Amino acid sequence: MIAAVGCQGCRKCDEVCRHNAIIRNGNKVVKIDESRCQKCYDCVKACPYGALVVMD
Numbered sequence: 001m002i003a004a005v006g007c008q009g010c011r012k013c014d015e016v017c018r019h020n021a022i023i024r025n026g027n028k029v030v031k032i033d034e035s036r037c038q039k040c041y042d043c044v045k046a047c048p049y050g051a052l053v054v055m056d
Contacts, residue, residue, distance in 0.1 A: 001032075001034065001054075001055045001056075002032040002037065002041075002043065002044060002052050002053065002054055002055065003031075003032075003052070003053045003055050004028075004029035004030065004031060004032065004051055004052055004053075005051055005052075005053055006049060006050075006051045007027075007028045007029040007049070007051045007052075008049050008051065009026075009027030009028055010047075010048065010049070011027075012046040012047055012048060013029065013043035013046055013047055013052060015046065016042040016043055016045075016046040017042065017043050018040075018042075019036045019037060019038050019040075020033075020036055021033045021034075021036035021037040021038075021043075022043065029051070029052070032052075041054065
């Protein structure tokens, strides 16, 4: 699971997510759609703010 904590709305995660798993409410990431997420963690790596966190 990936949790969005402190999203700044830069959309870098959107640019790299090939599975359209990023769900937004306005500019902020609300959550990651687990049914679409393939656990590649490209979104986590792309976030310059560390706002996407892998939860075990």
